[in-house]
Each structure stands twice: as structure tokens, then as C-alpha cells.
Amino acid sequence: MSTAGLETGAVATVEHHSSGRFTLTLACTGVAVVCLLVAWHVWVRLTFFRGDFVMALYTVVVSVYVLSRFVLAAFYRLPEDRGFQPTVAIIVPAYNEGVGVSRTIHSCMALDYPAEKVELVVVNDGSCDDTLDYMTSAAAHYANGRVRCIDLGSNQGKRAAMAAGIRNTSAEILVFIDSDSTPAPDAIGRLVQGFAQDDVGAISGITYVRNAVRNTLTRMQAVRYVISFDLLKRAESVLGAVTCCSGCFAAYRRASVIEVLSGWERQRFLGVECTYGDDRALTNRVLRAGWQTRYDASAVAWTEAPTTYRGFLKQQARWKKSWAREGPLLLCHIWRSRTRALPSIAAQTLAGVLSPIIVLYMIATSVTAGRIATVYLIGLGLIASAYCLLYRMLRNDDLWPYALLGAVLYVLISPQLIWSALRIRDGSWGTRTVRAGGADPSSSDPDGSAPSIPRPLDRISGRQATMVGGGART
Amino acid sequence: MTTYPGTRGGPRRLLDLARTRLLRFLLGGLSVVALISLMAAWAKVTVPFDPDQLAPLDLPATAVPYQPDQPDHPDAIPALTYHAISDTERGDDVLSRRRFTEHLATLARNGYRTVRLADVERLVAGEPVTLPAKPLLLTFDDGMASTWTVVDPVLKRYHFTAVTFLITSRIVEPGTPSAYLSTQQLKRMRDSGRWEFGSRTPDLHRRLPAETARQWTERVNANLARSQDSLTRVLGRPAVAVSYPLGAATGTPEIPEVLPELLGQQGFRLAFAGGQGASGHSDALDPTSSRWRLARLGMRSTTLAGALLTTIRKAVPVAPSADLPAQRWEADHAGCTVTGERAIQVGVMAEGYGACRLAGTNTTRWRDYQVSTRVVGIDRHATAILAVRDGEGAGRPGRLEIALGESSLLTRQQRADGTWETLGSLTLTDRRAGGSQRPAGAAYEVQVEIRGAQLSVRVAGLPQLTSAVAPEIDRGGVRFAMAADGPRTVMFERPVLNVL
Numbered sequence: 001m002s003t004a005g006l007e008t009g010a011v012a013t014v015e016h017h018s019s020g021r022f023t024l025t026l027a028c029t030g031v032a033v034v035c036l037l038v039a040w041h042v043w044v045r046l047t048f049f050r051g052d053f054v055m056a057l058y059t060v061v062v063s064v065y066v067l068s069r070f071v072l073a074a075f076y077r078l079p080e081d082r083g084f085q086p087t088v089a090i091i092v093p094a095y096n097e098g099v100g101v102s103r104t105i106h107s108c109m110a111l112d113y114p115a116e117k118v119e120l121v122v123v124n125d126g127s128c129d130d131t132l133d134y135m136t137s138a139a140a141h142y143a144n145g146r147v148r149c150i151d152l153g154s155n156q157g158k159r160a161a162m163a164a165g166i167r168n169t170s171a172e173i174l175v176f177i178d179s180d181s182t183p184a185p186d187a188i189g190r191l192v193q194g195f196a197q198d199d200v201g202a203i204s205g206i207t208y209v210r211n212a213v214r215n216t217l218t219r220m221q222a223v224r225y226v227i228s229f230d231l232l233k234r235a236e237s238v239l240g241a242v243t244c245c246s247g248c249f250a251a252y253r254r255a256s257v258i259e260v261l262s263g264w265e266r267q268r269f270l271g272v273e274c275t276y277g278d279d280r281a282l283t284n285r286v287l288r289a290g291w292q293t294r295y296d297a298s299a300v301a302w303t304e305a306p307t308t309y310r311g312f313l314k315q316q317a318r319w320k321k322s323w324a325r326e327g328p329l330l331l332c333h334i335w336r337s338r339t340r341a342l343p344s345i346a347a348q349t350l351a352g353v354l355s356p357i358i359v360l361y362m363i364a365t366s367v368t369a370g371r372i373a374t375v376y377l378i379g380l381g382l383i384a385s386a387y388c389l390l391y392r393m394l395r396n397d398d399l400w401p402y403a404l405l406g407a408v409l410y411v412l413i414s415p416q417l418i419w420s421a422l423r424i425r426d427g428s429w430g431t432r433t434v435r436a437g438g439a440d441p442s443s444s445d446p447d448g449s450a451p452s453i454p455r456p457l458d459r460i461s462g463r464q465a466t467m468v469g470g471g472a473r474t
Numbered sequence: 475m476t477t478y479p480g481t482r483g484g485p486r487r488l489l490d491l492a493r494t495r496l497l498r499f500l501l502g503g504l505s506v507v508a509l510i511s512l513m514a515a516w517a518k519v520t521v522p523f524d525p526d527q528l529a530p531l532d533l534p535a536t537a538v539p540y541q542p543d544q545p546d547h548p549d550a551i552p553a554l555t556y557h558a559i560s561d562t563e564r565g566d567d568v569l570s571r572r573r574f575t576e577h578l579a580t581l582a583r584n585g586y587r588t589v590r591l592a593d594v595e596r597l598v599a600g601e602p603v604t605l606p607a608k609p610l611l612l613t614f615d616d617g618m619a620s621t622w623t624v625v626d627p628v629l630k631r632y633h634f635t636a637v638t639f640l641i642t643s644r645i646v647e648p649g650t651p652s653a654y655l656s657t658q659q660l661k662r663m664r665d666s667g668r669w670e671f672g673s674r675t676p677d678l679h680r681r682l683p684a685e686t687a688r689q690w691t692e693r694v695n696a697n698l699a700r701s702q703d704s705l706t707r708v709l710g711r712p713a714v715a716v717s718y719p720l721g722a723a724t725g726t727p728e729i730p731e732v733l734p735e736l737l738g739q740q741g742f743r744l745a746f747a748g749g750q751g752a753s754g755h756s757d758a759l760d761p762t763s764s765r766w767r768l769a770r771l772g773m774r775s776t777t778l779a780g781a782l783l784t785t786i787r788k789a790v791p792v793a794p795s796a797d798l799p800a801q802r803w804e805a806d807h808a809g810c811t812v813t814g815e816r817a818i819q820v821g822v823m824a825e826g827y828g829a830c831r832l833a834g835t836n837t838t839r840w841r842d843y844q845v846s847t848r849v850v851g852i853d854r855h856a857t858a859i860l861a862v863r864d865g866e867g868a869g870r871p872g873r874l875e876i877a878l879g880e881s882s883l884l885t886r887q888q889r890a891d892g893t894w895e896t897l898g899s900l901t902l903t904d905r906r907a908g909g910s911q912r913p914a915g916a917a918y919e920v921q922v923e924i925r926g927a928q929l930s931v932r933v934a935g936l937p938q939l940t941s942a943v944a945p946e947i948d949r950g951g952v953r954f955a956m957a958a959d960g961p962r963t964v965m966f967e968r969p970v971l972n973v974l
Binding site: 030033034037040041044047048374375378379381382385388398401 | 498501505508509512513515516517519520521522524647648649650
């Protein structure tokens with residue numbers, strides 16, 4: 001045992017990627033054992049229904065949900081590479097990006113996809129800085145028509161910018177990339193393969209955290225991203241209903257977007273214009289129109305994660321708001337638009353709603369009655385351990401212990417959902433009003449080639465991405 | 475020496491590598507240990523608590539005593555109280571499995587048969603009911619889990635039935651670790667047909683501090699209703715019997731009067747008091763028992779199987795018998811023999827008091843009777859004492875004594891609080907014989923009659939001595955005793971008892 005373990009460890013110090021067969025087997029066995037233990041617990045709970053009803057219901061729902069993620073994810077297959085090459089438009093909305101926008105333009109144009117089949121649509125959403133100048137000068141580097149610059153003239157919001165971009169292209173496939181995201185060179189080529197299947201309306205790529213090693217918070221988020229994509233989205237993809245094709249890096253079929261575009265652009269909720277959760281809202285509408293949504297684990301991009309707890313909590317609040325809005329809307333139609341995903345989505349919604357209540361209840365009872373919820377804590381530990389093992393299976397970069405830490409963090413902040421649901425009509429982003437750097441040249445590769453490992457960064461850059469966690473709650 | 479791919483920079487770099495490897499190895503190992511502990515903890519909280527029934531212990535024949543003269547009592551039902559049966563728990567009322575099995579084996583071997591609550595109800599209501607020769611009611615208080623795991627298999631083996639009084643608030647859902655019964659176990663018990671269920675509700679017997687009579691009534695009513703509700707929910711029907719917590723309905727004076735009414739309103743028809751210890755006195759249930767105050771015999775961890783038989787015998791009231799010498803007499807600080815001529819002979823070896831008393835005989839039903847005997851052996855140094863309504867066999871204090879000395883006759887009573895009072899006295903000087911005292915060794919014909927509150931003593935040749943007796947001294951048996959200032963013997967010849 002020790003020899004093999006050490007061997008893997010030694011190689012891993014130098015090369016970051018490969019996991020030894022022994023480690024893989026061990027981690028895989030660990031995940032399987034945890035799953036079996038959880039399944040056994042559910043069986044016992046159902047046979048001997050005990051404890052108070054809400055707690056028992058929560059335990060069963062969450063356990064079944066988490067188990068089903070592992071089981072479904074095991075059935076995930078990558079879309080087959082058939083050499084499918086449709087015309088692609090990359091839509092980049094820009095608002096006060098400064099020099100960052102030219103960096104994005106250069107990196108997108110460096111992507112490995114036939115030049116005649118890809119165009120870049122950059123939309124200036126009424127920036128009050130020199131974004132437009134950087135846009136046009138960067139576009140001038142390329143052949144006429146390859147980079148299309150659109151100026152809205154006034155600030156109309158991200159949705160309006162994206163919609164304007166969509167209306168200004170006739171490409172079959174629309175790729176959305178956040179201004180602080182960097183796709184891998186082959187990412188577009190990979191991402192479009194799934195569209196060879198006619199009923200696929202949207203495909204999400206995987207986004208890693210570029211600034212993972214910056215601090216503990218970014219490490220926890222990096223691990224969380226991997227779990228969100230490579231466990232939760234894989235599972236959702238097997239059912240054909242990925243609930244959020246993330247805004248950082250996802251592709252939509254033009255045909256699926258066009259029919260829902262104006263509704264999406266002008267979406268109002270509780271009498272207020274919707275300014276956040278664009279990606280989840282769009283995926284939701286594509287699903288409702290009867291399309292499948294998929295996930296492609298081989299189409300890779302990197303994005304920036306918030307480095308401060310303040311920024312992190314603001315981002316989480318936005319994601320939770322959009323989850324609180326789009327979750328019920330999704331449940332309203334998923335039973336007919338994609339019936340096979342209904343149990344999964346219902347369990348996800350129920351678990352997501354119960355989770356903050358349970359956390360508050362636990363804290364309250366442990367303080368007032370001195371009662372420690374042993375089952376809950378041990379169960380949380382087990383599931384977090386399964387995430388650790390899974391992460392270790394997928395990535396060999398010493399970040400796996402942060403799955404445990406992250407589980408604690410994400411559980412502790414889950415009551416934020418209640419606050420977010422109460423403030424659901426408040427559309428402010430919390431980042432859009434404040435101009436954050438974004439002009440730091442070291443924050444991305446000028447030549448657009450993807451770094452092979454997350455790379456340290458000195459400072460936060462640009463607007464934060466609107467990737468939604470996909471209900472990844474323990 | 476191993477070389478690593480990409481290694482540059484010599485020993486220092488190697489040292490860093492080794493340190494990283496060691497750290498990673500430690501962290502990994504620690505995590506594996508933590509994960510395994512988590513899994514073990516998870517298994518522990520998951521395993522459903524569903525203990526199996528334990529097979530009854532096999533006992534050697536010597537552990538099961540047989541008493542051929544154990545009396546039949548087809549008109550009285552002794553009720554036994556058990557609590558938890560366990561080999562691990564400790565407690566005054568916790569019997570070990572072995573001790574408990576000995577108890578039930580002994581009961582079965584000596585011919586006891588269990589009866590149902592319906593039989594008890596008819597018996598105490600004075601309705602005709604056919605009972606076995608040695609009827610018995612087994613009760614198990616509190617509804618402990620051991621009632622299912624230990625008791626039920628033993629009941630099954632000896633074909634007994636039993637009642638369990640459940641603390642309904644302690645009943646748990648199946649699978650929950652608990653010392654008390656689960657709903658699933660209760661249903662299995664009900665379906666076995668061996669069990670009847672009663673209620674045991676806390677804090678009926680006393681008023682809580684700062685509680686008015688009205689609040690007490692409301693609380694008790696609510697408690698009883700809640701208990702009946704949960705029994706109905708679990709077992710399909712409410713209970714007819716209740717067992718008072720902590721023994722009996724006591725506390726403030728009005729509670730014993732009010733409680734039966736409240737119990738009746740909630741559908742209860744029988745109320746059992748907690749068991750007296752095996753050393754104390756408790757009467758078997760018979761038509762004179764109050765349905766709201768049914769006495770039981772409490773079984774203790776120290777109660778041996780033989781003592782159990784004695785306890786039962788002492789609990790069954792015996793009618794007064796005319797043939798006094800045939801009773802079971804027991805010496806009390808004296809020699810006590812029944813001679814061939816049917817005389818009861820009491821002898822002391824030194825200065826003091828000695829007696830023959832009725833051992834293990836329940837004299838609760840001995841009320842109004844007459845005792846005649848001829849006393850021999852009275853002299854200057856020895857006084858004969860004949861006691862009636864000796865409450866010891868009826869489980870209560872109180873006694874009437876007739877002391878006959880050479881020169882005087884004295885009657886006295888011992889009240890419930892233990893104090894003695896002289897009722898009357900006579901001087902035994904034979905006036906007809908010119909004032910001389912009776913010769914030593916003379917015989918005295920004595921007739922004592924106790925009826926209601928009146929005691930009459932007639933000694934041949936003397937006027938009748940009649941005294942009024944305290945009303946609480948209303949039952950009890952006979953005792954033959956003496957007091958002397960040296961070794962002496964007194965004979966009570968051919969004592970006869972007539973029931974009035």
C-alpha cells in the first residue's frame with residue numbers, strides 16, 4: 001500500500017495530473033462504501049420511520065438526492081466527437097471592462113476553430129470608460145467581419161446586451177463567455193459536438209477556478225466548482241436537463257434561443273425587471289420549449305472566483321436569488337417538458353428549501369436545548385468525505401481537503417437563501433456599481449492558451465461570473 | 475537512492491520533496507482514519523434498535539421449589555408487580571433474568587394460573603366468576619423494553635398471561651434506542667394474546683407546588699386523556715386499568731377521594747396501587763377490595779422463589795378457623811410447641827416476654843370471634859397473655875391483650891401509633907375463700923369475646939370484664955403469650971375459636 005501511495009505522491013509533486021491506479025481504486029471504493037452506507041441509512045429510515053417527521057423527511061430526501069447524483073454521474077458519457085463544425089458566434093457583453101475587453105477579444109480569436117465558421121460579437125453596454133475604444137482597436141487587428149462591435153449607446157443591462165449580440169448574428173450556435181472567463185483552445189470545438197443531436201438546445205462546458213490557490217476561500221470554491229460540474233451537472237446531463245448552462249461558458253442553439261429571446265430579455269418577476277440569473281433563466285426557457293440541455297466535461301474554461309468573503313457572499317446571494325426565482329418556475333413546467341427529470345429536480349428543490357431551515361433549527365436546538373444533531377453532522381461529514389474522494393479521483397492537485405472545509409462553509413451560508421428569497425425583488429448586483437480592476441494583464445493569458453493548472457493571481461479582476469451552483473447543497 | 479523525474483538542485487530540493495511527501499502521507503492517513511471513524515459512527519446511529527427476544531433460561535430442578543401445602547384460594551387473586559428484568563441494570567426492583575425465571579417456574583410448578591383483568595373486575599364487583607384453584611395476576615409496571623425481550627418468552631413457556639402498565643409518554647417509535655417499549659413491540663405483544671395493557675401516568679398522586687385543586691384536576695384529566703389517546707392510537711383501544719405512580723393515591727387528603735371520579739370519567743374501571751415490598755403486607759384481591767385501590771405484591775431483586783410462595787400465602791386472607799392448635803404457630807422470643815393434648819405451650823428461658831404467633835397467615839378476615847381456653851402455669855413469677863385482633867397477620871399495627879396474673883386481670887389495647895392503653899382490670903383475690911390467694915398451678919378457664927368495639931373477658935369465678943375498643947382495631951388473629959421473671963412455661967389448653 002505505502003509504496004504505491006508514495007509513488008503516486010512523488011510523481012504528483014512534479015506533474016499535477018495523473019492519479020495512480022491504486023489511489024483511484026481506493027477513492028472509488030471509498031465513494032462506493034459511503035454511498036452504500038447512506039443507502040442503508042435511508043432504507044432503515046423508511047423501514048423504521050422515527051424521529052420527527054420533518055427531520056426524517058429531510059434526511060431521506062437529501063440522502064436520496066446525493067446518492068442519485070453519484071449513481072447518475074456514473075452513467076455520464078461525453079458527447080461523441082463526430083467532427084461536427086457548425087457556424088459559431090461568441091457573444092461577449094462588456095460593461096466598463098477597460099483594457100480587459102481587448103484581452104478577451106484576443107483570447108477568443110486565438111481559439112482553435114475554423115476561422116470562417118466563427119465570429120465574435122462584442123456588445124458595449126453603454127460603458128462610461130474607454131471600453132469602446134479598446135473594443136474597436138482590438139477588432140481592427142482581425143479580418144473584416146470576424147469581430148463585430150456593437151454599441152448600445154446607453155446602459156441597458158446585461159440581458160439587453162446579450163440579446164443585441166444574438167440578433168446581430170446568424171450563426172447556428174451561440175457561445176456565451178463571461179469577460180473574465182478564458183476557454184481552452186479546443187473548448188469551442190468540443191462544446192459544439194453535442195449539438196449534432198437535433199434535440200439538444202444548450203450545452204454547458206466546465207469552468208475551473210483560475211485563481212484557485214489565491215487563498216482558502218478560492219480553494220474551497222475551486223473544489224466546489226469541480227463538484228458542481230463533474231458530479232451534479234453530469235448527473236443532470238444524463239437526464240437531459242441541466243438546470244443551468246452557466247454564463248461563464250456555455251453554448252446555445254440559435255434556434256432554441258430565438259423563440260424565447262424576447263420573453264427572456266423582458267423577464268419580470270414579482271413586478272420587477274430581472275437583472276440577475278440570466279443563464280439559469282435562459283436554460284429554463286430552453287428546457288420549457290422542449291429542448292434537452294447537456295453538459296460537456298471536455299470543454300474547459302477558467303474563470304475568476306471572488307477572493308474576499310464579502311464578494312463571495314454577494315455572489316452567493318445573487319445565485320441563491322436566481323435559484324429561488326427559477327427553481328419554482330422550473331418545477332412549474334418540468335413535469336411535462338422533461339418528465340424523467342422531475343423526481344431529481346423536485347428532490348433538489350425540496351432539499352434546497354429544507355436545508356437552510358434545518359441548519360437554523362440545528363443551531364437553535366443545540367444552543368437552547370443542548371441537543372447535538374449527531375445523525376446530521378455525521379451524515380454531512382460522510383457526504384463531504386465522498387466529495388473529497390471524488391475530487392481526489394478527478395484532480396490530483398492537493399486541493400481535496402478543501403471539499404471538507406467547503407462543505408462546512410456552504411452549509412453555514414445556506415440560510416442566506418431565506419434572506420435572498422426575501423430580497424428577491426432587489427435587482428442590484430453588488431458588483432456592477434463598483435468598478436473592480438479588470439485591467440490586470442496577469443489575470444489571463446494574452447495568447448489565450450489555457451493554463452494547465454490553476455494559477456495564482458495578485459488581485460481580483462473584472463466583474464464576477466454568474467455561474468450558478470446548480471443547487472449543490474449537502 | 476531513488477531519482478525523481480524533473481529533479482534538479484540536489485539535496486535541498488530532495489529534502490523539500492521528502493517533507494511534502496511525508497506531509498501528504500500523514501494528511502492522507504489521517505483522513506482515511508477519520509473517514510473510517512465517520513463510517514463507524516454512521517453505522518452506529520443507523521443500526522435500528524430492535525433487540526431480539528431472549529430465549530428463557532433453563533433452570534435446574536433444585537432452583538424451583540415446590541410447596542405441597544401451598545393453599546388454594548379460588549376466591550382471591552394475588553397480584554404481583556414487576557418492573558424491569560435485567561442482568562445489567564441495578565435497582566431495588568430490577569430482578570435478574572435468572573431470578574425472574576425462577577419466580578415464574580416456581581409459580582407454574584406450584585399450580586398457579588394467571589387470570590385476566592376482566593376476572594379481576596368481576597371479582598371485585600362481587601359478580602360470580604370462576605377462578606382456578608390458585609389464581610394469579612402478573613403485572614409489569616412502566617412498559618420497559620425488557621417486558622418484550624425477557625418477560626414475554628418466559629410467559630410463553632409457562633403459558634401465563636400478564637398486564638403491563640405503560641408510561642405512555644415513554645413509548646417510542648420502532649428502531650429508536652430506548653429502555654422502553656416501542657409501538658412495534660407493543661403491537662407484537664398485543665397480537666400474541668398474552669398481554670393486556672394498562673396506563674401509568676405520572677404525577678397524579680400529588681399536587682405540584684403552587685397548584686390549586688382546580689389546576690390539579692385539569693392537569694390530571696389532561697394527562698389521563700392523553701394517555702388513553704396514545705394507547706388507542708397504538709393498540710386500537712383505551713385501557714381499563716391504571717397503576718398509580720409511586721405506590722398509591724396519597725398526597726393531599728382529598729386526592730384519594732377525587733381521583734376515582736376522574737379515572738372513571740376517562741374510562742378506567744380498575745386502579746392498582748404499587749406493590750408493597752415482599753416483607754410488607756399486601757392482601758390478595760377479593761370481593762372486599764376497592765376497585766380504586768387494588769393492592770399488589772411488589773417483587774424485589776432480593777425476593778427468592780421460596781419467599782415468593784410465602785408472600786403469596788401471606789397475601790391470601792384465610793377465614794378464622796375453630797381448630798386453633800392446627801394453625802401454623804411460630805415462636806416469638808420463646809419456646810412454642812403444640813402438645814399431644816392439643817395444648818399450646820409457651821415457655822421462656824429467662825426474664826421477659828415470649829409468644830406463639832400465627833406465622834404466614836393472613837388474618838384480615840378475622841373480625842368478631844370468641845376464644846375459650848384453659849390456662850395453666852400462672853404463678854407469682856409468670857403471667858399468661860392472650861391477644862386477640864393481633865393486627866400483624868393483617869398487615870397493620872394494633873392488638874388487644876388480656877393479661878392474667880396470679881393476682882390480677884388486665885385488658886389493654888395497642889393503638890395504630892403503637893401506644894398502649896389499659897382498658898380495664900380486676901383483682902383476682904378469691905373473696906369467697908376468705909381472702910386467701912389461689913394456689914399456685916391452678917387452672918383458669920378463660921373466655922374472650924371480641925365483637926365490634928366491645929371486648930368481654932370472662933374468667934371462671936370472676937365477674938365479666940367488658941371494655942370499649944378503639945375502632946381502628948377491627949381485625950386480626952390470636953396470639954398466645956406470657957411474661958415471666960425467670961424460666962417458666964404457660965399452657966393454653968384446648969383453645970377453641972368460635973366465629974360470631
